[in-house]
Amino acid sequence: xxxxxxxxxxxxxxxxxxxxxxxxxxxxxxxxxxxxxxxxxxxxxxxxxxxxxxxxxxxxxxxxxxxxxxxxxxxxxxxxxxxxxxxxxxxxxxxxxxxxxxxxxxxxxxxxxxxxx
Amino acid sequence: xxxxxxxxxxxxxxxxxxxxxxxxxxxxxxxxxxxxxxxxxxxxxxxxxxxxxxxxxxxxxxxxxxxxxxxxxxxxxxxxxxxxxxxxxxxxxxxxxxxxxxxxxxxxxxxxx
Numbered sequence: 639x640x641x642x643x644x645x646x647x648x649x650x651x652x653x654x655x656x657x658x659x660x661x662x663x664x665x666x667x668x669x670x671x672x673x674x675x676x677x678x679x680x681x682x683x684x685x686x687x688x689x690x691x692x693x694x695x696x697x698x699x700x701x702x703x704x705x706x707x708x709x710x711x712x713x714x715x716x717x718x719x720x721x722x723x724x725x726x727x728x729x730x731x732x733x734x735x736x737x738x739x740x741x742x743x744x745x746x747x748x749x750x751x752x753x754x755x
Numbered sequence: 756x757x758x759x760x761x762x763x764x765x766x767x768x769x770x771x772x773x774x775x776x777x778x779x780x781x782x783x784x785x786x787x788x789x790x791x792x793x794x795x796x797x798x799x800x801x802x803x804x805x806x807x808x809x810x811x812x813x814x815x816x817x818x819x820x821x822x823x824x825x826x827x828x829x830x831x832x833x834x835x836x837x838x839x840x841x842x843x844x845x846x847x848x849x850x851x852x853x854x855x856x857x858x859x860x861x862x863x864x865x866x867x868x
């Protein structure tokens with residue numbers, strides 16, 4: 639595909655259930671990021687993967703949140719025992735090379751809107 | 756916090772006018788990027804300015820960076836109704852040998868036809 643894709647586009651779940659969100663980055667991009675955006679707010683960094691390095695998990699809000707990236711490509715973000723405050727749009731982004739000083743733009747997927755009832 | 760802060764939070768102008776949005780940050784950066792978001796979904800990269808650059812242009816966009824004041828501005832000239840969106844600045848700073856982006860809360864721009 640030409641861009642970053644995410645699935646599902648919308649997810650409604652009940653409090654206490656687990657959810658999995660999927661991200662397919664652009665082929666060849668070594669860096670992958672997850673962000674969370676609450677209504678009317680900016681992006682909150684959650685986690686990022688860079689190649690085979692250990693992921694930077696510093697933004698995960700609690701141990702209910704985890705993510706993995708298999709084979710350096712597809713990533714899944716898992717939220718266990720969801721709470722109402724987890725309701726937000728979860729955005730995934732990828733970039734070509736995050737280790738080059740001078741910067742690389744991030745390409746965003748359309749997001750998954752999660753609603754926890 | 757190293758988060759960029761945009762100013763104003765909301766801006767409403769008439770078509771044809773110029774729109775200026777500002778971003779301030781707190782620590783040294785590698786570069787600063789501006790993104791646009793429509794309807795609360797995915798963001799689109801607009802422009803990147805490196806820490807050793809002072810001004811950059813792309814079409815109707817003009818970005819300035821003042822590292823002494825730790826601030827940047829995004830100017831959209833001759834605005835159009837289609838420019839209506841939220842605009843975010845993102846500061847890139849080194850972390851653990853690589854680079855991390857931190858986004859501000861955004862400026863919501865409305866261009867009235």
